[in-house]
Amino acid sequence: LIQGEYWEECEGVVRKNIYYGSAPIKYGNDEVKKSIKENAKDWILLMQMSELEIGDYGLYFGDSGKIYFNIRKEDLKNKNFDDVWLILQCY
Numbered sequence: 001l002i003q004g005e006y007w008e009e010c011e012g013v014v015r016k017n018i019y020y021g022s023a024p025i026k027y028g029n030d031e032v033k034k035s036i037k038e039n040a041k042d043w044i045l046l047m048q049m050s051e052l053e054i055g056d057y058g059l060y061f062g063d064s065g066k067i068y069f070n071i072r073k074e075d076l077k078n079k080n081f082d083d084v085w086l087i088l089q090c091y
Contacts, residue, residue: 007040010070010085015039046071046084065090 012018016036047069052059061067068087076085 006068006089007043007070008036009087010043011036011040012042014083014085022034042072042074043070044073044076045069046076061088061091 007010009020013020016032045068049061049069051061051064066089068089069086070087071081072083074079
C-alpha cells in the first residue's frame with residue numbers, strides 16, 4: 001500500500017454514501033465512524049494493478065501509482081461483483 005489502508009474508505013463510500021474526494025477524511029458522528037471501522041474488516045483485496053509498459057505503450061496510474069480492486073468477503077463468496085470498489089494510490 002502506497003498511502004496506507006483504505007478499507008474504511010471502501011466501506012464509507014459503498015454503505016454510507018460518503019464522498020471522500022481528495023480532502024482530509026472527515027465523516028459523521030462517532031456512531032458512524034465506529035460502524036465504518038467495524039465493517040471495514042469485511043473488505044479484502046480482489047486484484048492490484050501496477051504500471052504496465054509494452055513497447056511504445058504505457059499504462060500509468062498517477063505518479064508511479066497502483067490501483068486496488070476491493071470486494072466484501074461475503075460478495076466474493078457469493079460471486080457477486082456488483083459492489084467492487086477501486087482505489088487509486090500514488091506518490
